Each structure stands twice: as C-alpha cells, then as structure tokens.
Amino acid sequence: MADTRTKTLPVLPLHNGVIGPQMVVTIAAESPEARRAADDAAAKADSRVLLVPRVDGAYARVGTVAVIEQDGDLPNGQRALVVRGLERAVLGSGRSDLGDALWVDIEPVDGGVVSNPEVDRLVREYRATVEAVLEHRGARQLAEAITQLNDPSAVADLALYSPDLDFSQKVEVLETLDVEARLRRVLGWMKEVLADLSVRDELRRNLEEEVGKEQREAVLRRQMAAIQKELGDAEDGEGLVARYRAQLEDSGAPEAVRAEIQKELDKLARTPAQNPEHGWIVAWLDTIFELPWGTRVEDDLDLGHAREVLDADHAGLEKVKERIIEYIAVRRLRAERGVGSGDGEPAGRSGQGTIIALVGPPGVGKTSLGASIARALGRPFARVALGGVRDEAEVRGHRRTYVGARPGRFVRALTEAGAMNPVLLLDEVDKVGSDWRGDPSSALLEVLDPAQNHTFRDHYLEVDLDLSDVVFIATANQLETVPAPLLDRLEIIGLEGYIDDEKVAIARHHLLPRLLERTGIREGEVVVTDEALRAVVVDHTREAGVRELERQLNRVIQKLATRLATDAPESVVVDEAMVTELLGKPRFREEVAERTSSPGVATGLAVTGVGGGILFIEATAMDGDPGLTLTGQLGDVMKESAEIARSYVRANKATLGLEDDAVDTKRLHVHVPAGATPKDGPSAGVTMTTALVSLLSGRPVKPTVGMTGEVTLQGKVLPIGGVRQKLLAAHRAGLTEVVIPARNEPDLDDVPEGVREDLTIHLASDVRDVIGIALS
Numbered sequence: 001m002a003d004t005r006t007k008t009l010p011v012l013p014l015h016n017g018v019i020g021p022q023m024v025v026t027i028a029a030e031s032p033e034a035r036r037a038a039d040d041a042a043a044k045a046d047s048r049v050l051l052v053p054r055v056d057g058a059y060a061r062v063g064t065v066a067v068i069e070q071d072g073d074l075p076n077g078q079r080a081l082v083v084r085g086l087e088r089a090v091l092g093s094g095r096s097d098l099g100d101a102l103w104v105d106i107e108p109v110d111g112g113v114v115s116n117p118e119v120d121r122l123v124r125e126y127r128a129t130v131e132a133v134l135e136h137r138g139a140r141q142l143a144e145a146i147t148q149l150n151d152p153s154a155v156a157d158l159a160l161y162s163p164d165l166d167f168s169q170k171v172e173v174l175e176t177l178d179v180e181a182r183l184r185r186v187l188g189w190m191k192e193v194l195a196d197l198s199v200r201d202e203l204r205r206n207l208e209e210e211v212g213k214e215q216r217e218a219v220l221r222r223q224m225a226a227i228q229k230e231l232g233d234a235e236d237g238e239g240l241v242a243r244y245r246a247q248l249e250d251s252g253a254p255e256a257v258r259a260e261i262q263k264e265l266d267k268l269a270r271t272p273a274q275n276p277e278h279g280w281i282v283a284w285l286d287t288i289f290e291l292p293w294g295t296r297v298e299d300d301l302d303l304g305h306a307r308e309v310l311d312a313d314h315a316g317l318e319k320v321k322e323r324i325i326e327y328i329a330v331r332r333l334r335a336e337r338g339v340g341s342g343d344g345e346p347a348g349r350s351g352q353g354t355i356i357a358l359v360g361p362p363g364v365g366k367t368s369l370g371a372s373i374a375r376a377l378g379r380p381f382a383r384v385a386l387g388g389v390r391d392e393a394e395v396r397g398h399r400r401t402y403v404g405a406r407p408g409r410f411v412r413a414l415t416e417a418g419a420m421n422p423v424l425l426l427d428e429v430d431k432v433g434s435d436w437r438g439d440p441s442s443a444l445l446e447v448l449d450p451a452q453n454h455t456f457r458d459h460y461l462e463v464d465l466d467l468s469d470v471v472f473i474a475t476a477n478q479l480e481t482v483p484a485p486l487l488d489r490l491e492i493i494g495l496e497g498y499i500d501d502e503k504v505a506i507a508r509h510h511l512l513p514r515l516l517e518r519t520g521i522r523e524g525e526v527v528v529t530d531e532a533l534r535a536v537v538v539d540h541t542r543e544a545g546v547r548e549l550e551r552q553l554n555r556v557i558q559k560l561a562t563r564l565a566t567d568a569p570e571s572v573v574v575d576e577a578m579v580t581e582l583l584g585k586p587r588f589r590e591e592v593a594e595r596t597s598s599p600g601v602a603t604g605l606a607v608t609g610v611g612g613g614i615l616f617i618e619a620t621a622m623d624g625d626p627g628l629t630l631t632g633q634l635g636d637v638m639k640e641s642a643e644i645a646r647s648y649v650r651a652n653k654a655t656l657g658l659e660d661d662a663v664d665t666k667r668l669h670v671h672v673p674a675g676a677t678p679k680d681g682p683s684a685g686v687t688m689t690t691a692l693v694s695l696l697s698g699r700p701v702k703p704t705v706g707m708t709g710e711v712t713l714q715g716k717v718l719p720i721g722g723v724r725q726k727l728l729a730a731h732r733a734g735l736t737e738v739v740i741p742a743r744n745e746p747d748l749d750d751v752p753e754g755v756r757e758d759l760t761i762h763l764a765s766d767v768r769d770v771i772g773i774a775l776s
Helices: 032-044 117-136 140-148 152-161 167-175 179-231 237-251 255-270 276-290 303-313 318-336 366-377 409-417 440-447 500-519 530-540 547-566 576-583 636-651 685-697 723-732 742-750 753-758 767-774
Strands: 008-014 024-028 048-055 062-073 079-095 103-108 355-359 381-385 423-427 471-476 490-494 526-528 572-574 601-608 611-622 627-631 667-671 705-707 737-741 760-764
Touching (some): 062 103, 167 179, 237 255, 303 366, 366 381, 381 409, 500 530, 526 547, 601 685, 601 723, 611 685, 705 767
Parallel strands (some): 008 048, 355 471
Antiparallel strands (some): 008 103, 024 079
16 A cells, blocks of 8 residues: 555546556646646645546546656647556545645545455456457557456556546546456456457458458459350350340330440440449349330230139129229220320320229238239239338339349339239238338339329339339228328229128139148048038138138038048038037127127127128216216227217207116216227217117117117218128128118118118118117
C-alpha cells in the first residue's frame, strides 16, 4: 500500500480517460481546473493530486491518488503532466479554503493482495481471456507480459488499458472496490470482446477463402477454355453470340423486343467471359428466349363444348356456369366480328376487357373452375399463387443489378404456360400483403387493367409485354381485404356453396372415383350407396365446400382398403349403418331445438369467411344496475345493434305486450356463443331484438325459425347481404322457416330452387312482424 501523508488532496478532473493504480500516463493540463490542481499539488500536497473522472458533468465517487513526477511543456507549448497512479480513494466532502483548486477529503482504499480459491480462478480465467484477445490482435509480446502480474487487483485493472471498453465502463471498473466483483465484471466484458473478435476473424477467413476460391475458379475456367479450344469442343464468345442470334431470328418477338435483345447481344460480344456482367447478360437472354413470343393458341369458342366441360367438371353452380358461358359468348362475337382487331382499337388491345373474380368460401371449386375455363377455351392454364405475397418484386420482377434477380411471377407463368395467351389464375388475391418491400396489390393494378396491360413492363426484362390477350381469373375468399382500386377492376362471380344434393352428386361423380383410384381399389370392390353419402354429408361435415367431405370419404375408403388387403372380400357395400361404424357417431346434430327451448334464445344467420352459418343470441336478466352487458367478442357495429335492440324494446314495451318493467329495472346480458371467434355486422339486429322480447315475455322462440336483418330505432328491418349463403346455412342446419328483410326479396332468385321449396321464407319490413313469426 502506498504511503499517503495527507487525507485531503486537490482534484484534477479527467474528461476522456480513467487512470488507475500503477499506471503512468502523460496528461495535458488543458483546463483551468487541471492547472490549478497541479499548482496546488506542487505547493501544498507533495506533488500529490486526486485524479477523478467526470461523467456528464458529475464527478465519480472514486478517484485515484497520483503523484506528479514531471511538470513541463509539450513542443506545442501546451502544459503537460506525467502522473503515476498510487491507490484508489473514496471522495468525501469538498473544501475551498486550502488553495485555488477544489480540494476534497479522501478515504484511501486498502489495495492489499486478496487471495482465495475463487479469486485465483477468476484471475486465471481473465488472464487467459485477455491473452486470447491480444493474440487475436497480433500483440503476442503483451500477452506474454501480463503473465508476470500476480496481484488480482492489478490484473483486474488491466481493463483500464483496453480500447474495447468505453469511458463509462472504465469508470465502473474504478468504482468497483471489491476485487472479486471487479474481476467478474471485467471478465464478462472481455468474453464479449473475444466473441466479437472471433466472429470477425471467422468472417475475414471466410471472405479470404471465398476470394481465393473465385480466383482459383477463374484460373480453372481459363484453363478449361484453352483445353476445350484445343480439342475443338469449345463454344467461344462468338459461337455463343451466333447461337443467340439464330434464336432471335426464330423467336417471333416484337420489333421493340428484338431491338433490346440485339443491344444485349452486341454488349455480350464485347464482354469477356471472366467479367461478372457476362453471366448477367447470358441469364437475361436465356430468360427472354424462354418466353413463347410467337406462340398463341386459337380459342375454342364452341359454347356447347364449353357447357359440356363445365358440367363434367362441376356439379351445380348453375349461375356461375351461365356467367362463364356469357363471357365466352362475348369473346366469340368479338372474334367473329373483328372487334378489337383493327376497328379503331389500338394494336395489342384486343383483350377480353373483363377480369373475372371467383369469390367464395374455401372448398367450393374456385381453382378447379379456373382450370375448367381454360379447358373449355382450349388454352393452356397456369396458376399464380398470390397468398402471402408481400414483395412488389414478386409481381414486377427484380432489377437486374441485384444478386439472384429474376423476373416476376407473370413472366414465369407465361413461360410455364408455353403461350402468350393462356388462362392465368390469380389465386387468393384477397391475401396479398404489403410492407416496407412494397405493395403487390398496387402492382397488380397495371396487370389487371385492360387499358394498360398491353404494355406491362417487368423490371427484370425491361421490355414491354402484351398481356391484353391473357384471360385473368382471380379467386378470393372474401372481398373486405381486397383494396378498392383493385376491386374496381374485377367482375365478381360469387360461389356461395353447395346444397346437400349437390354435395352428394359431387361425391358420387368426382370425389369417390378419384379416391378409389388413388387407393388402388378396382371397380366393383367398393359400392357406396347414396344414403351413405348423404349420411357423411349431413352427419360428419358442416361446410360450404367439399374439402372436409373429401377428407371424411378418404377415411372411409382407407378403412375399406385395409379390409380388402387383410380379409380379401369380393366386394364391400357401404350403407348408412356402415358409415357410423367407420366414422363413429355423428359429429353434428340438430341443436336448434335444444338451444332455443328456453325464452331469451334466438337463432340468427351469419356469413363468415368459410361460408354461411347459424349463430345463437342468448339474453338473460338479473338484479343490478339497469343497463346492458355484451359478451362474445363482438365488434363495434354488433354492439350498436344490441343497444338499438334494447332501446327499441324499452320504447315499445307496451306495444310489444311486455307488462314487466325488467327492461328498465334489470341488468340485461346479451351473449353470442363461440366467444373465441370475432363477430361483427348489423344483420343480427332483428335476432337480438327477438331474443330480448322472448326473454321479457317468457315466450320461447320457435326452434324451426332462423332470422337475419338490420333493425332501426323505429323497428324497421333493413336489407342485408349474403342472403344465399345464409339460406344455405339455414337449410344445412335443419331449419324450416327463415325471416329475411322484405327488401332482400330480389336476392331469392340466387337461392337454389330446392332450398326455396324446403324453406318457408317470410319477408318482413317491421321487427314486430319478425317477433310475431318467431315467438311460440
């Protein structure tokens, strides 16, 4: 321990560094405070001074007692001090009566050697870590020098020399008086530094290896070229350019495109094979020559053939098929009468002018319907999957300057189709996203606009592509997520779902034959009755499409395949009873009667992303503050519908025959089950009103009745959307009566005739009509 002859010393502030015990450092006395401290130290403190770091204007709580060994001027005239650190000292109270500088009382810290097994272990580990850091930096001699240090405190203070620690970390080292804690702290920091250096060294080695590999490859390529030339097998630059020029003559590309290709060929002829740009040009030429520039397929515009194809591929969907036949008929008339082929319409603008969008729940056949349209027209078919696409470059392509650049999905689809006028299916257009990489839906605007897509420009190719003769068909599950400008370019054709008879027909003519062939079952080995198919449809599926139906039928066929493989019966007949044996008890049952047996529960009809469905509105009353509680994860619009229903009931309780004042004095609670599913929309207004009237009057709702419609404060029933989906859902759920707004009567034309015959459809313009029909 150094001998400190005084307990009060002048303070010399340090702004940029930290000086610890045993360190000898030259510092510039730039500030007046430093010069006053040096003068006071020489005159009154035996040349001793307290070196204290200043962090953000405040002094550290620990400083270093140091002796000024030299005091002189630098060559530039700046006063400088050579100081040697002696020991740590904790700052006490300040004094201003001892000299011109700031003096403080200090408490020296015992710097004696601390030794215990844990400290010795930390010293060894820290010394090894520092040695590794120095070796990474090529300072092997310094690494050998630190092995001479034995004092744990001095070993820990090595961190004060490290350029990897910032000013605040070094102050923290100085202020950590406990040697073991100081060793742990600096050991953690040095391990982080070592890890960072190791990663940097690895990256440098990898880069050097990569550069060396590229250099070796370049040498080998030159040697290989020389060998091939000697053997007469080489296609030199001139041969490659000549081959591309021959492809250009046969490509059938437009003149503007041919001019761009010619420019790239001229550039290729001047570019050495070792130049990276040579590979970029070759890749671009290969891509552009893969496009079927001169290939166009003649349309098959036979309407009878088109109808046969659609009927063979899809059961039901009559409205959709009619619209597609109309679409093909328009194309036929345009072709026969020369519309768009010179009658004042610019060249390249002979496209169909209409983009069809097939919208409906999953599993109703949107994608397969697009393939059927291609087959009916006799055109090649390609699918462009847009679900989850967030990068605009997926549509427009990447610029050629980027590594790994390639054309967009539309160029790749044309190459895949092998013709410039295919049917392109834009699948899941409602699931296109957007982020910092761009907005793909905005790029789709040009593709789907008949006024612009004859000059579509892909960023990779940088030539005009005529997409006006491509038949675009988009698919979506819902329209709410499709941007309005994009939606404006689409003609919507709804596929709301199938009735049970259509599902049975689809299973009989499409699903079963495919599943039997897939499992290797021969014709006649398995016979499935219509009753069995209907049992699978009704008791084991509840969907708008047929995907779950196919999964359940696949389970049946696989179980039967197991029997045929083990028991080897001649044939198996699947009837309704065997369906229960194979698939278990029915998964769905008619629950409307059970759920609506008590007053306060009404059956509503709704539309979701997977088609139509029924939902139950439950209401109850309890003691408490008058008001309304809503549960079931309801959206703002649905909450407002509940408030309107309560207000209407309160205002018209006499007209509705409600003698009890519960609506004014009780706490009402309205709940929509399936609370994990978000719900919103105004069409549950009449259902909520009916549930409240049922609760307050004590009259249950008929179990056979479902309803939908928006209600106003005057009790008017306003029109809603999704009538076809809702009535199909009511039919699937076993309801026999449905109440809809009177103004939705024109929408009944879209409902299948069989469903209209099975349901008694009531048209209501006032909520009192709904209540009269619904309550027992």
